[in-house]
Amino acid sequence: MEAQAVTALELRGAHKTFRPIRWPWRRHDPPPAPGESGETGEADGTKRAVDALVDLSLTVQRGQIYGLLGPNGSGKSTLIRVVSTLIIPDRGEVTVFGHDVLREERAVKRLINRVSVEASFFKKLSPMENLLFGARLYGLDGRTARERATTILRRLHLRERSLWEPMEQMSRGMQQKVAIARAFLTQPILLLLDEPTTGLDPRSKREVQALVTELRREHDATVLLTTHDMQEADELCDRVAIIDHGRIVADGTPAELKARVPVEGREATLEEVFMALTGHGLGEPQAAGDEA
Amino acid sequence: MKALRHEARAACGFVERNVNLVKRYWVMEVVWLIYSMANALSVTFIGAGMKQISGQDVNVQRLTLYLLIGTLVWQYLSVVFELVSETIQFERWEGTIEYTLMAPISRFTHLFGATLFSLGYGFLQTALILAVVAGFFHLDLSGANLFGAALVLLAASVSFSGLGVVGAILPLLFPERGVQVVFVIQSVLLVVSGVYYPVTVLPHWMQPLSHLSPATYVLQGMREAILDGAPVVALLPAIGRLFLIGAVLLPGGVWLFGRAERFARRTGRLKRSG
Ligand SMILES: Nc1ncnc2c1ncn2[C@@H]1O[C@H](COP(=O)(O)OP(=O)(O)OP(=O)(O)O)[C@@H](O)[C@H]1O
Ligand SMILES: [Mg+2]
Numbered sequence: 001m002e003a004q005a006v007t008a009l010e011l012r013g014a015h016k017t018f019r020p021i022r023w024p025w026r027r028h029d030p031p032p033a034p035g036e037s038g039e040t041g042e043a044d045g046t047k048r049a050v051d052a053l054v055d056l057s058l059t060v061q062r063g064q065i066y067g068l069l070g071p072n073g074s075g076k077s078t079l080i081r082v083v084s085t086l087i088i089p090d091r092g093e094v095t096v097f098g099h100d101v102l103r104e105e106r107a108v109k110r111l112i113n114r115v116s117v118e119a120s121f122f123k124k125l126s127p128m129e130n131l132l133f134g135a136r137l138y139g140l141d142g143r144t145a146r147e148r149a150t151t152i153l154r155r156l157h158l159r160e161r162s163l164w165e166p167m168e169q170m171s172r173g174m175q176q177k178v179a180i181a182r183a184f185l186t187q188p189i190l191l192l193l194d195e196p197t198t199g200l201d202p203r204s205k206r207e208v209q210a211l212v213t214e215l216r217r218e219h220d221a222t223v224l225l226t227t228h229d230m231q232e233a234d235e236l237c238d239r240v241a242i243i244d245h246g247r248i249v250a251d252g253t254p255a256e257l258k259a260r261v262p263v264e265g266r267e268a269t270l271e272e273v274f275m276a277l278t279g280h281g282l283g284e285p286q287a288a289g290d291e292a
Numbered sequence: 293m294k295a296l297r298h299e300a301r302a303a304c305g306f307v308e309r310n311v312n313l314v315k316r317y318w319v320m321e322v323v324w325l326i327y328s329m330a331n332a333l334s335v336t337f338i339g340a341g342m343k344q345i346s347g348q349d350v351n352v353q354r355l356t357l358y359l360l361i362g363t364l365v366w367q368y369l370s371v372v373f374e375l376v377s378e379t380i381q382f383e384r385w386e387g388t389i390e391y392t393l394m395a396p397i398s399r400f401t402h403l404f405g406a407t408l409f410s411l412g413y414g415f416l417q418t419a420l421i422l423a424v425v426a427g428f429f430h431l432d433l434s435g436a437n438l439f440g441a442a443l444v445l446l447a448a449s450v451s452f453s454g455l456g457v458v459g460a461i462l463p464l465l466f467p468e469r470g471v472q473v474v475f476v477i478q479s480v481l482l483v484v485s486g487v488y489y490p491v492t493v494l495p496h497w498m499q500p501l502s503h504l505s506p507a508t509y510v511l512q513g514m515r516e517a518i519l520d521g522a523p524v525v526a527l528l529p530a531i532g533r534l535f536l537i538g539a540v541l542l543p544g545g546v547w548l549f550g551r552a553e554r555f556a557r558r559t560g561r562l563k564r565s566g
Contacts (some may be wrong), residue, residue, distance in 0.1 A: 007395050018560050081563070088558045109396035120387030122309070124316040127307070136305025137395035139298035166316065183390070 006062040008190055008222035009083060009100070014092035016053040016078055016246075018287060019237040036242065052078040057213040060224060060239075062097075062110040065216060067237030068226040069270075070236075071278050076226040077117070083224065096190055110138075113188035117195040119175035122170040127153065130167065131185060135218040138186040145185060151254045156207050173200045180208055184215060191215065193225040209236050229268040240270070244278045253281045302397040305326040306405025306539035307412070310379065326415060331443070332363045332421050335488065336429060354519060356429055361514050362487040364425075368445070369452050369507055370478055375410030376403065376456035381463035381471045389464075390562050393553065400546050403460065407453040435521040444513035444527060451506040454541025461545075461552045465561065481505050486512075506537045 003004045052075045060066040068076045081087040082094055085101050093100065099107040121130045121206060128149060153163060156177040166270030167175055176199055183191060193212070197205045209232065227233050233240050234254045241251035250257055254270055261268040262278045268276075296429055314321055339356035343349065381390040392402065459477065463470030484491070485507035491499060502508045513530035516522035556562050 009361050016560075020563075060479075078560075079565075081390075081560075086390050086557060087560055088554065106396055106398075109394060112394075114391075114394065116390070120391060121384055122313060122382075122388060125309070125312055129312045133305050133309040133312075134391065134395075136308070137392065137397055139301055139396075141301070155311055239321060276376060284358050 005140045007059055008062040008064070008096070009058070009060040009066075009081070010093075010095050011056055011082075012093045013057055013060045014079070014089045014094055015051075015055050016075075016082060016087060016089050017049050019049045045132050051246050053082065053089065054107050056243075056246065056248060058241060058248060058251075061223060062222050063216060063220060064210065064238045065223040065225060065236055067233040068224065068243055069228075069230070069233055069240060069274055070243035072224075074243050074278075076243060077194050078246075079243070080116075080192045080224065080226065082203065083190075084112060084192055085109060101157060111188060112190045112192060113138075113183040114192040115179050115183045115194060115196045117198055119179040121167045121175065121178065124166050126164045126166060127158070127170075127181070128163045130178065131182055134182045137184050140186065142238060148185050149181055150155060152184050153177065153210070155211065156180065156204065159282070165261040173204060175207075176200060177204065180211070184211065187215075187219050187221075189219065189221050191221055191223045193223060195226055195228065197227065205232070212236065230274060234270045242274060242277050249277050253291050299397060299401040302395070302401050303405035304409060306379075306402065307409045310406070310409040310413075313382075318372050325420065328367055328417065329421050329424050332360070332367065332425050333428060335363045336360045336425060340429065353430075353432060357431060357519060359488060360429070361518055362511060363443075364418055365514055366482065366487045366507070367421060367513055368414045369448065369510065370409050371391070371417060372407075372449060372452040373415035373456045373459060373478060374407045374474065375413060376453070377459040377463050377471055377474045379406045379409075380460045381467065384463055384467035387563075390408040393557075393562065399550050399553065403457050403546055403549060406460070407456060410456060410472065410518075411449050433518065433547065436518040437521045437523060437527075438518070440488065440517035440522060440524045441499055441514055441526045443524065443531055444510060444517060444534070447531045447538070448506065449514075449537030451510075451534045451541060452538075454538045454545050455506065457545030457549060458541060464552050465550065465556060481507050484508070485510075506534055509533045509537075 004025050022183075054075075056075075056079065058079075063159055068079065070076050078087060079148075083096065083101065085105050088102065095101070096108045096111055099111070101108050119128075121134075128146065131149040132142060133144050135149070136142075140148075141206070150160075154160070158174060158177055162170060162174065167178065170178070176196070180196055183193075191212075197208050200208060212225070213236070216223060225233075225237065235256060239251060240254055240257060241248050242257070243249065248275075250260065252260075258268045258270060259274045261273045263272060294331050336356055336359050337344075339359045340352060342352060342355050380389070383392055459474045461470075466473070480501075484494065484501040485505040486494075486502060487507070491502040491508055492500060509530045513527050513534075516530075519529055
């Protein structure tokens with residue numbers, strides 16, 4: 001018997017354009033011509049609008065591990081921030097288990113947690129102090145928080161001793177593990193992972209991947225994950241969407257995507273799919289957010 | 293009930309985190325404490341030396357106490373005012389602000405937690421300075437209305453917490469320069485509030501500014517209570533004003549902070565990298 005499909009996350013026509021802020025007390029250059037948009041013009045320092053998400057729609061079912069692939073600057077982190085209530089979209093609707101991210105912000109916040117590429121912490125505080133603070137914001141008591149933190153960090157093979165030393169003494173990968181622990185600690189039912197394994201050694205990468213599947217299995221969690229590691233996406237994700245210039249250019253199971261790109265004599269790799277669908281062949285330079 | 297416990301826990305979480313930060317940055321805290329003590333001492337010594345400076349007979353005891361009240365009250369108020377915005381600034385630097393704003397707590401709880409810490413911290417620091425400075429001077433507090441003074445200070449804490457919350461908007465929107473603006477505001481308050489002199493000596497055009505500053509009422513109230521032993525009834529106008537300012541600034545500040553947060557989320561100003 002198949003469990004009834006429940007929509008964990010839905011974006012309908014979500015759009016986000018970043019525009020330079022026009023402070024009343026600053027002089028401004030004339031606005032760009034209509035239709036023009038792009039990245040900061042480094043040379044003259046003028047900023048232009050960037051379309052980070054272009055009327056994007058996406059549905060993630062409960063229990064899925066959903067992968068988001070895309071070139072640098074394609075809008076993956078923006079999408080994750082929109083779901084985590086950190087960026088307000090210009091238009092479109094975003095719901096988490098039926099709760100609207102704008103109208104029912106608090107309800108959404110209770111259900112989610114996020115790991116970002118950069119591990120943001122109070123660097124002078126120890127992992128334990130940082131995690132304890134994080135846990136309290138989600139209403140956990142000190143003892144539960146400490147127990148869970150220790151269990152998770154032990155699983156990620158972080159030395160017991162480093163739990164009590166300032167974070168600044170830890171390597172990037174070790175800090176990333178603490179960031180992962182911070183998100184897992186609150187047992188979110190929608191976990192947003194923005195390049196969680198970037199900067200981790202192969203073994204740690206495996207451990208994090210195992211932790212993700214375990215969270216799904218044991219807590220019935222749904223995971224939205226961005227990664228630049230094609231193998232990771234292939235092995236971990238039930239479905240994958242490829243996003244480019246703020247638009248989804250393809251989505252499906254990894255097998256479906258691979259079937260789309262014909263390669264003689266064998267099945268395509270996800271990397272080949274990525275290359276083909278994002279329109280940038282090997283060696284072809286591609287700048288983040290060229291005009292969409 | 294459960295929700296309330298959650299919010300209380302979160303507020304404690306902010307206090308606990310800041311206490312942990314103070315522990316880690318303890319050298320800086322000690323340096324700052326020594327500086328503040330030296331500052332309070334040197335200002336108070338002006339009173340002690342007034343006979344020699346002016347060559348005239350003055351009430352040294354009263355002048356010394358007058359200056360001491362100024363320096364200590366100012367010390368306390370500036371800590372309460374600064375710390376909230378510094379907390380936000382710090383979160384912006386470390387990039388943790390996204391995580392704090394993502395958490396399922398009300399903005400009131402967040403800012404209340406930060407304020408609670410700054411009140412406690414400011415009070416302890418000022419008490420320590422007082423303990424040291426008191427050893428250098430003969431202070432006669434026999435005629436002082438200490439209870440009245442405490443009431444004034446309580447009311448002052450409320451209004452300055454409000455001011456602190458309003459100030460915290462600046463680093464939220466301008467992580468690089470926000471706190472510098474907070475310091476500029478603080479300097480203006482220092483001049484117009486009569487910390488070391490009666491505001492009546494200010495040029496006429498400046499005096500309206502002194503009415504706008506809650507610090508003016510705090511200092512007047514404290515001096516009336518301690519120097520003149522004024523009864524609580526006489527202090528009520530100052531106390532009332534301070535509570536009123538707080539009643540406007542605190543909720544108003546939290547509301548404004550929320551507006552600023554929405555603006556930051558719309559324009560994508562919260563992120564540092566990634
Ligand atoms: N807060 C912001 N303010 C202004 N522009 C932004 C902001 N965040 C992202 N952008 C722009 O939006 C576009 C998408 O950025 P985003 O960070 O979502 O890309 P990404 O897919 O996560 O890239 P990467 O793989 O490098 O992490 C980029 O052009 C970026 O410059
Ligand atoms: Mg990104």
